[in-house]
Amino acid sequence: MVEGSVRGEHRPGPAERGASQSYLLDRRQAVPELVGDPRDFLIVAGLAGTAKDFGHLTGDGDNLFALAGAMGAAAMTGLGLALSQPDRRVLVATGDGELLMNVGALATIAAVNPPNLAILCVDNGHYGETGYQRSHTSLGVDLERMAAGAGIRTTRRVEREADIPGAARLLREENGTAFVLLKVAPTDPPKFRRDMRPAAVRHRFRRALLGL
């Protein structure tokens, strides 16, 4: 029985707390610090934690297309958007589980290498929405190395406060696809209620961007 667990809800026990204590950053501070003004980006957010991070950060902005299903689809959605809007900065923000579900997308994206695309992986090492089960990144998988191995030329790992400014610049200025791995503690994202209707969000996004 793991200390602190309540009716199947998993709270990190002593051994895991030891591991998670090596992650100093809280997503509720680190994500906004890394992103800066979200209006500078067109944003695709993967489901669950990062959708909440960015729903909160943008106030459910019309420059945000946040998924609530199609797990694994965020990165490639961002690629299609980046190719269609070469003069705009496109940010894909997603969690470790979502990215792993279609991790081959890193290879597909690296081969295209659009200069206006940045990928931010908010890696808390757990599946937050389903009870904080450990994900593969708690079991040895290193997504930054996978991104580099896939051919993404610019990758950065953010684990400490001091890592943030340089990574923030990459998200905004790198002239080639950039991948930033943000290691955060397995704590909850901000609570935020956003529009969950995919067609409504699609129309809203396009109306704001294209006037359609």
Added chain:
Amino acid sequence: MPAGNPASWQDQLYEKLRAHGVDQFAYVPDAGHATLIDRSLADPDVHSIALTTEEEGVALAAGANLGGSRAVLLMQSSGLGNCVNFLSMIEGGQFPFLTLVSMRGDYGEGNPWQMSMGKAVEPVLRAMGIRSLRVDHPGDVEPAAEAALTMVFKAEERVAVLLTQKLIGAKSF
């Protein structure tokens, strides 16, 4: 192309896609789509995107639409099996979606591994809210493409054009 040679239906199909403004071509390489793939690679005005798995092309098409562009997913029938969950975003978001599917497990197929998905293509498309147009003869390719492109990009529908084994022939492997 040498003068006097009529364009192949594959070349006509490529030109039709371009005439309708399709500029993102996504594919897992397949022999049935070789001409379309090669033409997209040679065309400086389009993005030619090789996928590690077919569902990436579904998400790409959604992203392209969000940004105001038009994508096409070129895949073999077996690849549809990989696409199913991402197609839920296409249907839920009411995205326009065009896929050209080179059939296997179809008329004259000799590889038993292809049979299951070959039979499943139309039921799976129907289950995911995608209409299919079967093309059996070379002369039907261009009209079917025109029809599909109109439905997809004018009416924001979801359409699969099935290039059947009567049209493209059965493979020997």
